[in-house]
Every structure is written in C-alpha cells, then in structure tokens.
Amino acid sequence: MSKPVLHGISSSRAFRSIWAAEEIGVHYEHVPTTFREDSKAAEYLAVNPNGRIPALVDSQEDGELKLFESMAINMYLAKKYGSGLLPPGLAAEARTWQWSIWGISEIEPLQMQIVIQKFFLPAEKQDAEVVRRAGKGLARPLQVLEDTLAGQPYLLGEQFSLADLNLAGVMELLNMVQFDLSAWPNVQAWLERCRGRDSYARAKQVGA
Ligand SMILES: N[C@@H](CCC(=O)N[C@@H](CS)C(=O)NCC(=O)O)C(=O)O
Structure with a gap:
C-alpha cells in the first residue's frame, strides 16, 4: 500500500498533524500545500473542499480516504x-476526544481573535480591546487546564499521549502570539514538556 499523503505547512494549523505524523513515526509523504493559493487550486479542493490545510489522503483496502480537520x-x-x-x-479514547474537542471549541476561537489582531490586521486596524477581551475569556479554560495538570504531568496521567499532542498542537498559536501564561504555571510547564519532544522539533522543520 502507498504511504499516507499529508498536505500543509508547519507554520499553520497543519503543524498539528505534521507533529502527530512525526510523533507516531509513520512513513508519510509531505506535500507543502500553503493556505493561500495552493489550498484553492482545483486539485487540492478535490482533497479538501474547504480549501484549508491540513488534509490527508490514505489508501484503504476498499479505496482512498480523504480526510480534513486536524483532530480527525x-x-x-x-x-x-x-x-x-x-x-x-x-475511556482513554473518549478523554482524548474530550481534550481535542475542548481545545478546538474553548481555546481556538479566542486565540484566533488574538492571532488575527496581531498577525493579519495592519497596525492601524488592530484593536487592543479585542485582544484584552479574548485574553480574559481564555482565563476560564486555562484555569481548568491548570487544575487538571496539578499533580500529573500529562492530560491522561503519567504518559504523553495524543490528548497532549492535540491540545498542545492547538495551543501552538498561543505560543506564536507569545501569550503570557505565567498565571498558569502548570500549563506553562506542560507545554514546555510537550514542546521538548524530538517529534516537535522535527515537525517544525517540515515544510515551513
Ligand atoms: N479546523 C481546521 C482549521 C484549518 C484551517 O483553518 N487552516 C488554515 C491555515 S492555519 C487555512 O487553511 N486557511 C485558509 C483559508 O481559510 O482559506 C483544522 O483544525 O484542520
């Protein structure tokens, strides 16, 4: 069977899936599809009709699987x-889904408001109040994470797992905007542990 094909660049939300592929150690083909022109080409839209990265194509016994959404x-x-x-x-699978969906629903929309202000809007259109309110909104989920990580190094207990990779992968955007996590030291230490993995460093090198 052929190798799975993963589309996307590491300086995007595709990083989450590149990191997973590197951590798992699967032999995959990487296509550095960008989130601008590349992801709007007809050939790519046939893979992911949303025109977003990442996307995966993998052969199955009964045909080909095309998959979008990093967590899936x-x-x-x-x-x-x-x-x-x-x-x-x-139970472990359910808790992995829990943290993955939690990241996408509780963290992602607020962190994206900050990313948009800091990276996508010209200086004269940036609104510090939007950033402040988003940061305030993040305090509640970050405290939940802080309490969860008190007394255990990883989300499911003693071992690094997909739950950690998925959530830390989502929170990579907070890293990019240098969000101040000093009020949540357990979260900060956990992110540092996750980012200390060899697979994280390798994923950063894949098609930025
Ligand atoms: N929920 C999606 C988000 C994917 C996404 O929005 N990717 C961005 C890059 S960071 C993209 O491709 N944007 C292009 C566009 O929206 O046109 C996932 O986690 O896979």
Missing part, C-alpha cells in the same frame, strides 16, 4: 499507525 486526521493516524500514542481502551 490525528486520531485516524494514531489509530491506524500509532505506537502507543493513543492509550488502549474506550
């Missing part, structure tokens, strides 16, 4: 190729 791609890669990144059992 990561769960698929971990289940098909994973080497212990997804701990066994339904």
Whole structure:
C-alpha cells in the first residue's frame, strides 16, 4: 500500500498533524500545500473542499480516504499507525476526544481573535480591546487546564499521549502570539514538556 499523503505547512494549523505524523513515526509523504493559493487550486479542493490545510489522503483496502480537520486526521493516524500514542481502551479514547474537542471549541476561537489582531490586521486596524477581551475569556479554560495538570504531568496521567499532542498542537498559536501564561504555571510547564519532544522539533522543520 502507498504511504499516507499529508498536505500543509508547519507554520499553520497543519503543524498539528505534521507533529502527530512525526510523533507516531509513520512513513508519510509531505506535500507543502500553503493556505493561500495552493489550498484553492482545483486539485487540492478535490482533497479538501474547504480549501484549508491540513488534509490527508490514505489508501484503504476498499479505496482512498480523504480526510480534513486536524483532530480527525490525528486520531485516524494514531489509530491506524500509532505506537502507543493513543492509550488502549474506550475511556482513554473518549478523554482524548474530550481534550481535542475542548481545545478546538474553548481555546481556538479566542486565540484566533488574538492571532488575527496581531498577525493579519495592519497596525492601524488592530484593536487592543479585542485582544484584552479574548485574553480574559481564555482565563476560564486555562484555569481548568491548570487544575487538571496539578499533580500529573500529562492530560491522561503519567504518559504523553495524543490528548497532549492535540491540545498542545492547538495551543501552538498561543505560543506564536507569545501569550503570557505565567498565571498558569502548570500549563506553562506542560507545554514546555510537550514542546521538548524530538517529534516537535522535527515537525517544525517540515515544510515551513
Ligand atoms: N479546523 C481546521 C482549521 C484549518 C484551517 O483553518 N487552516 C488554515 C491555515 S492555519 C487555512 O487553511 N486557511 C485558509 C483559508 O481559510 O482559506 C483544522 O483544525 O484542520
């Protein structure tokens, strides 16, 4: 069977799936599809009609799977190729979904408001009040994470797992905007542990 093909560049939300592929150690083909022109080409829209990165194409016994959404791609890669990144059992899988969906719904919209202000708007259109309100909104989920990580190094307990990779992958955008996490030291230390993995450094080198 051919290798899975992963589209996207590491300086984007595709980083989450590149990191997962590197952590799992699956042999994959990387296509450095960008989030501007490349992702709007007809050929790519046939893979991901949303015109966004990442996307994955993988062969199946009964045909080809085309998949979008970073969290779904990561769960698929971990289940098909994973080497212990997804701990066994339904409860561990459910908690992995929990943290992944939580990241996408509780953290992502607020952090994106900050990213848009800091990276995508010209200085004269940036609104410090939007950044302040988004930061205030993040305090509640960050405290939940802070309390969860009190007394355990990783989200599911003692071992790094897909739950950590997915959530730390989502929170990479907070890293990019240099969001001040000093009020949440457990979160800060956990992110540093996650980012200390060899797979994280390798993923950063893949098609930035
Ligand atoms: N929820 C999606 C978000 C994907 C996404 O929005 N990717 C951005 C790059 S950071 C993109 O491709 N943007 C291009 C566009 O919106 O046209 C995921 O996690 O995969």
